[in-house]
Amino acid sequence: MSAASSRSRAAARGTQGAGNTLGPLARNAWTWTRRIAPWALAALVLALVAQQARSVxxxxxxxSxxxxxxxxxxxAAGIAAVSYVVYAGFDLVGRHLTRHGxxxxLTLVTAAISYAFNLNFGALVGGFAMRLRLYTRWGVSGATVAKVIAMSMTTNWLGYFWVSGVVLMGAPPKLPGEWAMSDVLLRMIGAAMxxxxxxYLVLCTWSRRRTLAWRGHELELPDGRLAVVQAMAGGAxxxxxxxxVWVLFAGRVDYPVVLGALLMAAVAGVITHVPAGLGVLEAVFVAVxxxxxxxxEVLAVVLAYRAAYYxxxxxxALPAYGWSEAVARRAPAGTRSAR
Incomplete structure (x- = not known):
């Protein structure tokens, strides 16, 4: 074997070893970036909000x-109550599909309590932990609860996508300053949404494959009629x-503008991971x-909205949660669902 060939193989082994070393390093760096980036973004948003708050x-x-x-x-409080009933109804879709019994x-009460905690303390506390706690107290298995949560989230974001699409295509918001985007681009985004x-409706109606799988998670597709119910409930x-918000503005701002601002604030709150979208909701409405x-006046309306909806x-929800815990403790084991 020639010396040149030996050096070439040694170099190849060295390169492969370096690649094997860099692989885990790159994965670790990406993992830490995903963990830190949302918190860094949240800190930046809160800093900007605090700076803006000092000038209010x-x-x-x-x-006002x-x-x-x-x-x-x-x-406004009455509409908020109706909205909570509609949102709580999302869990009835999961109830229908899982037949948890x-x-x-109780399904509506559980969903409504969880939603109130979700809005004020974040999805991990309300959307997941609180739902899991309440459902399992009544004997529903953790796996079934996960399916109910997945279907509720699907209903929510299905409604978000089609409502946002209609708003962006029909009445694209006029974004200020550095946020500005052309109407054509906004309409294209709306059409895509x-x-x-x-x-989703097409898949539920005509797909032969009734389960979608992604990264080890599976989602059972409802039939076409139930998917339409999901779309209508989510949009409503x-x-x-x-x-x-429109009622609190007393008609001084067009409804599509108010709805568009609210939809943008919802996504901004999800991206920044700020509990209750604190400051993010206000900043988006002030900017729009x-x-x-x-x-x-804008801040007064948003604060009134927070009082009515959050x-x-x-x-x-706090005393309702206490009541549900007390009732669950007293309920005979045989009366609880075991699914």
Whole structure:
């Protein structure tokens, strides 16, 4: 064997060894980046929000809040209650598919309590941990709860995609400054979102394969009729949320503009992982409505929305959670679902 050939093989082994070393390093770096990036982004958003908050005339915001009529606030709270019932109904889809045996009433109460905790403390606390706790207290297995959660999330985002698609195609929002995008691009994004929602309906109606698998997770497809119910319920939930804010603005801002701002704020909150979208919701509405209404009035409306849709339901959910725990402890084991 020639010396040149030996050196070549040695170099190849060295390169392979370096590659084997760099592989785990690259994976570890990517893992840590995924863990740190959301928190870094959240810290940046909170810093920007804090900077903006210092420039707000908070006494004027309080004055704007005091000017809201009790009738308007009561109507907003009423719409919020209807919206919670609709959202809680998402879990009925999972109940239908899994046949877990829990009553309709207990399913709705469980979903509503979890949603209130989800909005105020984040998805891990409310959307997952609280749902798992409540359902398993009634004897529903963890695997079944996971399917219910997956179907609820699918219903929610299915509604988000088609409603966002319609808003972007029909009334693309006018984004300020560095956020600005052309109407053509926004309509294209809207069309793509609507198409994805439609694709789900097509798969549920005509696909021979009734289970979708991704990274070890499986999602059972409902039939076409149930998928349409999902789309309508998911869309109604988002539109009712927009109606709450629109009512609080007393018609001074067009409904599509309000709904578009709310939809953007929802995604921004998910990206930043800030619990309850604290500060993110306010920042998006202030940016979108800049030049339309004074900042103090916009913030007053968003704070009233938070009270009606976040805080009031949480006040009701806390004793409801205590009641459900007490009832579950007293319930005979034979009366609980074992599925």
């Amino acid at each position: 005339d908070w006494p004027q915001v309080w004055t 809040l005091q000017k809201m009529s009790p009738e308007r606030l009561a109507l 829990l009553s309709v009433q 609507f198409a994805l929602a439609a694709l 939930s988002w539109m009712l949320m927009g109606a709450i 409505l800049a030049g339309t209404l004074p900042t103090s 805080l009031l339901p949480l006040v009701l």
